[in-house]
Amino acid sequence: MTVQGAWQRAARGALLLDDDGTARTTIFAEMSALAASTGSINLGQGFPDYPGPVEVTDAAQREIANGNNQYPPGRGMAVLREAIAEHQKRFYGLVVDPDTEVLVTAGATEALSAAILALVEPGDEVLTFEPFYDEYGAVIGLADGIHTTVRLRSPDFAPDHDDLRAAVTDRTRLIIVNTPHNPTGAVFDRETLQLIVELAERHDALIVTDEVYEHLHYDGSTHTPIATLPGAAERTITISSGGKTFNTTGWKIGWVIATAPLISAIVAVKQFLTYVNGAPFQPAIAAGLQLPDAFYRDLASDLAGKRDLLAGGLRAAGFDITLPRAGYFIVADAAPLGYDDGGAFCRALPELAGVVAVPISAFCLPGSAGQYGSLVRFAFCKRLEVLEQASEQLARLSV
Secondary structure, three states: OOHHHHHHHHHHHOOOEOOOOOEOOOHHHHHHHHHHHHOOEEOOOOOOOOOOOHHHHHHHHHHHHOOOOOOOOOOOOHHHHHHHHHHHHHHHOOOOOOOOOEEEEEHHHHHHHHHHHHHOOOOOEEEEEEOOOHHHHHHHHHOOOEEEEEEEEOOOOEEOHHHHHHHOOOOEEEEEEEOOOOOOOOOOOHHHHHHHHHHHHHHOOEEEEEOOOOOOEOOOOOOOOHHHOOOOHHHEEEEEEOOOOOOOHHHOEEEEEOOHHHHHHHHHHHOOOOOOOOOOHHHHHHHHHOOOHHHHHHHHHHHHHHHHHHHHHHHHHOOEEEOOOEOOEEEEEOHHHOOOOHHHHHHHHHHHHOEEOEEHHHHOOHHHHHHHOOEEEEEOOOOHHHHHHHHHHHHHHHO
């Protein structure tokens, strides 16, 4: 097989190419383009439309003005790696060596890509919870891995433990755990996390965690990193980023925390992806990680209020909703409005109400997308006046 042929085979398996060889557009790109072309309110893609803390943005401006605009060190600037280690100790009691156990990446996206590509051999099974962030499936395909899933079923989107036990086998190389969960806003309980660790130990699998929403939890829910559980630290690759916490999604500053041998394996791949990135933004994110506890409390409280505002608007419009315990998104069921196909509904929604959302089926394998057919995702990480306007426009659906 030619190199081009191998790439096309992997890309089709990763759902990056259609059968005719043309590039497939992600649902986020499609819906954001639809919002722009129709002038609709974009509640499809999860990015804030308001600035981050001035301590963070001012720090970035100072770094640029002071000339910090060239390549940073390959593993990330020491100031950020040390801040990440301090953050893990402060919030979770985890002791991390910033020199050997922390790697700075181009967002959590690159961190996940580098980890999967570094650790998965052709034919290895990689387990995710479904619905899943679409990057997982794409990179598993590019690594020539076998993507397996455990479904999260509405309304609470908790995994069935028997399903989980059946899904993890001796062929399982990685278990990817996203909690707080995108797109559902679910938070896995401690019993579920302990079962994941138990199964990983039994079958000699590694655990990759996607924790980018770690500080965005509501209604008394808490985030428990799997790495804090007994027996987990040596086999866990923890991934997070500053984008969601500090409203800087465009800076793409993320990180990986793992044992030194695992970090070295991931570096071997990461150095040929972006190599390095974001020199002036790395010290700025370090400044954000050092903000006082009040910042983190206010962050969650502010988002909880926005969640509740949009939830009220969605209920008034006629949707059934699942109130998220964390994250940026509300899952709403369009079936009460007469729509069984979430994708078709989202494509019609700009004309119906001047709002854009994303179908949950886009976060699923083709064979199971129908299980979530009428469910759609709305982002509430927007200014209050935007959410109020969106709620007013969505009310047209109930007329």
